Amino acid sequence: MIHQSKPEVLFKYTNIENAIKIIQSSSLKFSNPTDFNDPFDCDVDLVSFNFNEDPHPDILLEKEIIQRKFRLNEIQFNSNENKINFWNELYREAQIEKINSTRISCFSLANDIILMWSHYADKHKGVCLAFNNFISPRFIDLNDIDDISEGYVEYSAENKINYISSDKLTGIRKIFLSKSKSWSHEQEYRYLLVNHKKDVYKFRAQFLVDIYFGLKTSLDEKEHFINLCRKENLN
Numbered sequence: 001m002i003h004q005s006k007p008e009v010l011f012k013y014t015n016i017e018n019a020i021k022i023i024q025s026s027s028l029k030f031s032n033p034t035d036f037n038d039p040f041d042c043d044v045d046l047v048s049f050n051f052n053e054d055p056h057p058d059i060l061l062e063k064e065i066i067q068r069k070f071r072l073n074e075i076q077f078n079s080n081e082n083k084i085n086f087w088n089e090l091y092r093e094a095q096i097e098k099i100n101s102t103r104i105s106c107f108s109l110a111n112d113i114i115l116m117w118s119h120y121a122d123k124h125k126g127v128c129l130a131f132n133n134f135i136s137p138r139f140i141d142l143n144d145i146d147d148i149s150e151g152y153v154e155y156s157a158e159n160k161i162n163y164i165s166s167d168k169l170t171g172i173r174k175i176f177l178s179k180s181k182s183w184s185h186e187q188e189y190r191y192l193l194v195n196h197k198k199d200v201y202k203f204r205a206q207f208l209v210d211i212y213f214g215l216k217t218s219l220d221e222k223e224h225f226i227n228l229c230r231k232e233n234l235n
Helices: 017-023 057-070 082-101 113-122 168-176 181-186 219-231
Strands: 010-013 027-029 103-108 127-132 150-153 188-193 201-202 208-213
Touching: 010 113, 010 208, 017 027, 017 219, 082 168, 082 219, 113 181, 113 188, 208 219
Parallel strands: none
Antiparallel strands: 010 103, 010 127, 027 201, 103 188, 127 208, 150 188
């Protein structure tokens, strides 16, 4: 858990085709960050890796684990600068690996954001699905405490931090929950699955609590979608 407090309801904007897939499969997709439309999202360069500053105790503990695992304490360095550069690069590579192995599902905190309807819900012809974020468990094959980290996206990506001198939670939040202010209209909230390779997870029926149709969603599509929900016992 990234934040102690969390919103009661989360919203996902999507087109009709994707919404039908979600209903029929009772599942949500968790995406690889490299597939996001913002190339600066979950970017390793949101943080720096500088051992010239005093390392946070979290990082020192992590460093000891890495040393024991790879016997790095046996490596000989020509200078302290070379040693620092080695560790800087090692931690950078470790975070890149973490980014590549993380899967994320994105939500919004509101269902009436015009730009979200335009960009993600097929120009107001799609739907916005509402999910109860307070039920537990939310997914059939995921543990809410052990598997899912979640939190609000903070729109302050321009302010880089040193991962080495920060606590681990702050570093993770900066990489995975930080975007440019240009995206602040999305009011985004995220589920993070760290070190997960699977992309799709089934949710419990009680997780989906409401459906909002766009202004341009046709009457036929609305009726078809409602009937589909009834067929899948999602009332």
